[in-house]
Amino acid sequence: GQQVMQIPQYQHVQEGEDFTTYCNSSTTLSNIQWYKQRPGGHPVFLIQLVKSGEVKKQKRLTFQFGEAKKNSSLHITATQTTDVGTYFCAAHSGTYKYIFGTGTRLKVLA
Amino acid sequence: DTGVSQDPRHKITKRGQNVTFRCDPISEHNRLYWYRQTLGQGPEFLTYFQNEAQLEKSRLLSDRFSAERPKGSFSTLEIQRTEQGDSAMYLCASSYRRFVPGASNNEQFFGPGTRLTVL
Numbered sequence: 001g002q003q004v005m006q007i008p009q010y011q012h013v014q015e016g017e018d019f020t021t022y023c024n025s026s027t028t029l030s031n032i033q034w035y036k037q038r039p040g041g042h043p044v045f046l047i048q049l050v051k052s053g054e055v056k057k058q059k060r061l062t063f064q065f066g067e068a069k070k071n072s073s074l075h076i077t078a079t080q081t082t083d084v085g086t087y088f089c090a091a092h093s094g095t096y097k098y099i100f101g102t103g104t105r106l107k108v109l110a
Numbered sequence: 111d112t113g114v115s116q117d118p119r120h121k122i123t124k125r126g127q128n129v130t131f132r133c134d135p136i137s138e139h140n141r142l143y144w145y146r147q148t149l150g151q152g153p154e155f156l157t158y159f160q161n162e163a164q165l166e167k168s169r170l171l172s173d174r175f176s177a178e179r180p181k182g183s184f185s186t187l188e189i190q191r192t193e194q195g196d197s198a199m200y201l202c203a204s205s206y207r208r209f210v211p212g213a214s215n216n217e218q219f220f221g222p223g224t225r226l227t228v229l
Binding site: 031033035042043044045048088090092095096097098099100101102103 | 143145150151152153154155158160165166168201203216217218219220221222223
């Protein structure tokens with residue numbers, strides 16, 4: 001079955017440093033979503049990528065969808081303490097379901 | 111109310127008992143998902159409804175799990191004969207499928223979840 005891997009599993013950064021998480025699928029995707037989950041909270045939608053090679057920006061966050069539509073990345077520039085949480089990708093490959101990645105837990109040290 | 115609500119927020123039950131959870135999606139949303147999340151893991155897909163039709167169910171889901179969305183509004187998830195391995199957070203999410211060319215945004219809005227503990 002389809003597998004979605006995320007790396008790294010954990011990342012500790014100093015405030016102001018950059019952060020990147022990578023998402024890799026074993027199959028070609030129709031689209032991919034990114035979510036953020038704060039400790040004790042529920043996942044909150046960040047963005048959806050649909051097109052091959054697509055790049056989208058939201059302030060300090062940059063999202064990329066690979067040319068082969070099998071991988072994606074989320075990059076945060078100059079992290080802040082408010083960026084703390086777990087970042088999940090959610091892969092959609094043509095059926096109705098979304099397969100969530102294993103998540104990258106980000107800790108920002110002030 | 112502008113968000114997805116779930117009830118109850120917490121449920122403690124003994125092994126072997128049946129439990130039922132309710133999800134009220136955002137009112138105009140026609141898509142509804144159920145997920146299960148354990149500590150340190152991502153949400154695991156359980157089932158999907160479009161309006162009242164259950165269009166997909168995880169193959170990992172045993173026959174003890176059943177879900178309904180009778181009028182295409184709220185949904186219930188029932189677990190029969192609970193086991194300790196069923197202990198998890200059960201999340202509901204809803205989204206709206208826009209039939210607009212080029213505007214494919216399936217943003218899922220998650221509820222706060224129901225935390226199930228099976229003793």
